[in-house]
Amino acid sequence: MKRVLPWIAFVGALAFILSGLWIPATHSAFDLEGFGRIPVLVNGRIKPLDTVARTSLLEFQDRQRVYLRDQTEFTPLEWLLDVAFRPEKADTYPTFTIDNPEVLTLIGKTEEDLKIHYPDTARQVLAIFDFVPKIDRRFSYETIFPSFSEIERQAQLAQAVEAQQRTPFQRAVLALYNHLVSYQQIKYSFVSPDTPDFLNELRNLQAILPKGLEAVRAKRANQPHDEQLAQAMVEIVNRFDTMSRFGSLFTVPPQHGEDKAGWRKMGQELLDVFKTSELSPPIQTFATLQKAWRTGDSDLFNSTVARYHEHLLGTVGEQLKKTNGEVRFNMAQPFYQSMIIYALAFLIAIAGWVVWPEALGRSAFFLILAAYLATTAGILTRMWLEGRPPVTNLYSSALFVGWVAVGLCIILENIYENGVGTVAAGALGFCTLMIAHHLSFGGDTLEMMRAVLDSNFWLGTHVVVVTMGYGSTFLAGFLGLIYILMGVFTKWLPKQFDRRALRRAEDSTVVRVPFKKSGAAQSPPPTPSPETNGQAIVRMIYGIICFATLFSLVGTILGGIWADQSWGRFWGWDPKENGALIIVIWNSLILHARWGGFVKARGMACLAVFGNVVTSWSWFGTNMLGIGLHSYGFMDAAFYWLIAFVVSQVVIIALANIVPLNSWRSFRADTTPTNPPPAGTRAPAR
Amino acid sequence: MRNVIKSFVEFFVSLKLTVVLLALSALMVFFATLDQTQLGVWGIQHKWFQSLIVLQNIKGLPIPIFPGGYFLGGLLLINLVSAHIYRFKLSWKKSGIFITHAGLIVLLVGELLSGVVQRESTMKLDEGDTKNYSESTHYNELAIIDATDPEFDNVVAIPDALLTNDASLQYAKLPFRVVVKAFYPNAFLQMRNQVPNAPDSLATMGVGTQVVATPMPLTYKENEANEPAAFIELIGREGPLGTYLVSTQLRPQSFELEGKKWQLVFRPERYYTHYTVTLEKFSHDRYAGTDIAKNFSSKVRLQTDDGHTDREVLIYMNNPLRFDGLTYYQASFDPSNEHNTVLQVVKNPSWILPYVACAMLFTGLIIQFGISLIAFASKRRRQNAHA
């Protein structure tokens, strides 16, 4: 059983993670996936509409799905289709999150108005503790729009203030304003938003075009003309021009080739109708899709989408490979799924320290392996989509820190096999992916690099190495946490628990191939006990700190060389540079303290835990200062989380020092190490 | 006495000192980073890193609050070097540490040297412009120019550090003394006719008579510059020639003396070279449909005065021009039009030291940790073999 369980866990986890790929998000007669695969150019990157839908919703409302008050829900693509083709309906969906109370007042709502009244007492109770939402936080465009001019005014005032000096209200109102504007801009990107039957209108335009142009020419030359017709022409031109100015998505691909500059906005394409009298395929497609979506004609919808894909193959076929891949990647959501697996593995591994260590411990380890495979695949896919090394912005740095830390844990677990690696992997994997998830609310995480950062070589070396330094310092810190918490509260540290030895002891009947190195089949008699869990952890911490010192030092130096190549200065005392320097100094301090004998096990653990504080400052704290070359990630709620984290670490360090060592549960005089190595029952030497 | 010396030496070579110094350095860098929001990068460099003691202005009094970069760095260097000389014996086992520490020494010394000899300046060019000098971003100079010759200017440059209140400066090439009546490190200039009840101007000649100069506090914001101004009196052989207001905000002012034409201008410090740089074309690409800069590059023409060099060079991000001991980097451009470039010009003879140091550090650490790792692995194997 214990042999099979881990493998069941492994396969089960993989299946869970990959489930997103083949279970459709919703059952619909419409070929939503086909629509989602249509590529557009936004912010300098060609991406599928699926990404546009998901990231827009994540930006507006921290969540990908749209839920109405009556519990109906829509997928991101269904929402996008409504925004593009049925805006009057989309305006009623509550998709804009407002948390700031002053902004709520701005739109005329008080917290009282918004209290959710649950019908059953169970949920009322849960609401008090915030397990279910207390108030409505999401509002529809319809609700907000009456106050739009006031929001705009406030946003203009806020815009004039420097970014790092804005109050929370100013940041919130500016964010809301930008979201509303983005939302409007999407509407102008596909069809003219105020026309229910755009296709019909376009056909009419084609019909009257020759006469209309004549009328305009005549008017210009001050000759008799059909005034109404001329006016109508001008009005249509103005509408198309508005679309080309306000639309944010470049929906029309170039005729041939991969040149990004060839992409145009729908408005520009529509203006060309006046020149060519023809409705080009993109115009026809989206106008027809509007008709199909509004009338519920799924057959028309699907056939239009299919035909458009054929057209795309002929024009931007090269790009389609990546955009199709991106859609599958979005569907799989490997990071979100892995996050759940990591949490599960963490709990099972902890349980494994209490009962069934062999079965649960190895199962947890295999779960970690499955999640690790998924995150690796996810990171590699992102690299392929972006054409860049793995770390390009704060979001990807979070993913990579987790990947490095979990990778090291897997190695540790392989060496020591005492569950510590698994527990650490689960916790670190979960935390980093959770951080990454929150960072994804800022918008599309696959973004273009600014000119000064545009160097794959340095991105691949300096950034990756420094991030590995961060990841390993966090790992050492977490191991320190395990040491202190397990030492103070449990009897686990002095246990001499070497699973490998135990397993061999239980499998004494199985003949194992002798270890090749010595060549001798005989072994010397068994030597006294292997190390305790506590000793093992301290050794792990030391090894990881060595690794961290090496990588953070090399990474920092590579950064200096990059700076020297780019702007002639090896070291500029930038906050992020300083943060990295502090990490290097701290890690080397730990090593020197150990070599000098100034700290023993407890001291090492405390110093390592403080390394967590130092690294979180360098990774996030420096961004919050808002100055220097590295200020590219500004977060608000994150500040409080950072403070909370730092306080928690300091409390644990204090705990370790205030409680005298001989009062630690693990080191109390009455505690005898359990599971002493059974003498003489060991298997023949490998 | 011997005991005193011995304890002195033991203090400097002790590992405890290393640990304490490392902790203090980490704190120093942290506090300096926080202070950067107030003082900007240059401010903290002078206050925290290029000083022996960090002085903080509390209610007008400078109070020492922390040891400065030179102090901690210097002590660390001494500690490192003396520990090696005193304690370490050469052995293969410790070779990794030796090389690492040697690399560290080279790095620290290199950075110290850089701080002293490095010189950064900028060169702003519009398309078609030719310049043979770059301008400092932090230091200004009062240039007194003998512009009599139709082709050449004879320039006497007085660094602004010498322009303290009541300073009297004399130089062999000037037929007059320069007396500083007032110096404002940052000043706000306005036309006199827009300021009611302005006090009489200290200036008696030139534009200064029409201008009111109000001293302002220094700014440390990154996108703001300090605009200094000074009232200077020129005293010739036969008496005062007049008091002029000079400022980085004013154009050159001229006067004649004994048949020679003179000009006074207060400007960023200039570093002349014996070659010229001409901007032929500036290219700025953006990502399609956005304003995000994808790359920018400057095509410049380099011509030496003696005619030996005359070539075109493309300077772009991560690809500087190195010529004659100076390095030209594509820094940025003035966004008001797309036909200009701003190049960063760096003179740093000790530029190679960090590279050498990095190679040494990397090698040393790999060796040291490699040795440890092998030892650990073989011990583990032995343990498992015995189990």
Place this chain on the structure above:
Amino acid sequence: MSTHRLQFLLATLTLLTFAGCRDPKITSYRVRKEAPPKMPLVSSEGNAPQLHFKAPNGWSEQPAGSVRVASFAISGTDGRKADMSVTQFPGDVGGDLANVNRWRGQIQLAPLNEADLPKEVHEQDFPAGHFSLIDMVSDKPVIEGKYHSRILGAWLKQPDRTWFFKLSGDADLVAAQKSAFEDFLKSLTISAPTVTDSALGGTTNSDVSTSSGVAASGADTGAGAHTVTWIAPTTWSAKPLGAMRKGSFSVHSDGGEADLSIISFPGDAGGVAENLNRWRGQIQLATLDAAALAASSSTIANGNLRFTVVDYSGTTASGPTRLIGAILPLDNETYFFKLMGPESTVSQNKQAFMDFLKTVQVR
């Protein structure tokens, strides 16, 4: 023994530290004179007007420089050369006499006085407007000491700028090009690209030959339906434009800094009344009803543009604040000009603001 080395090292290090301190000294050197700085263009514009022309045969187009809008080189026999330049400057650049004398100086002719000017200058109308022309020959052989130089000059005055057309070079060559020069002037059109023009037919513009300046199909650039230009006083310093601003200035005075913003919104942006009340709200004044608003505002005409101008005094967190604003409705957008700041600064600049409104042009 090791302590000696230690002391030696200590000494060296201390020396190193102090040796490196910057020691400011007066220096002197000799350099070649610099070229004088280029004349800055003072006005801030939305889009520059475009020049279209038909270049005669034999005129080879040169790249335009930072001041030249168009440039041609003409070569004749025996290596003779002439140069044709088209430049434009804001305002009237000192007036006719000053410019003619500037040209005269370039071929070493004595300057004219005001009375003689009308004799030399002759006026002619071309499709692009009313031009003044002049033909001047040098009285000394100024080209290489052997040949005379001739300038055929013309200028076109527009409300906010003056265009200069100068054909200069070898006297005989230039004389032979006189009819080509006039044909060139005849072919000129000066316009700003509008979307309606370009979308509905490029035939409204004159023939654009391959050597023309910039094509007028501005549809891809999404140019605005209107090009609005103005000339700001030199005492107002231009600020970088913000997200919604078409123009942005900072007006200094000892009372403090005032801000002048120029913003455009599509359509009527809610209407004049709503926007006046929005402004009132910004300086903590109560909103007024339509009648009261009408009473508080005045209308100023500038050509066929109608500005609704208001002058309000209120307060903000920084003290007494005055707001002078003008709203200019155009057919599909509305322009807002707002000067807001401390009471004294704004009152000192009120006249400048009114003059500024008079320089606003819409194409």
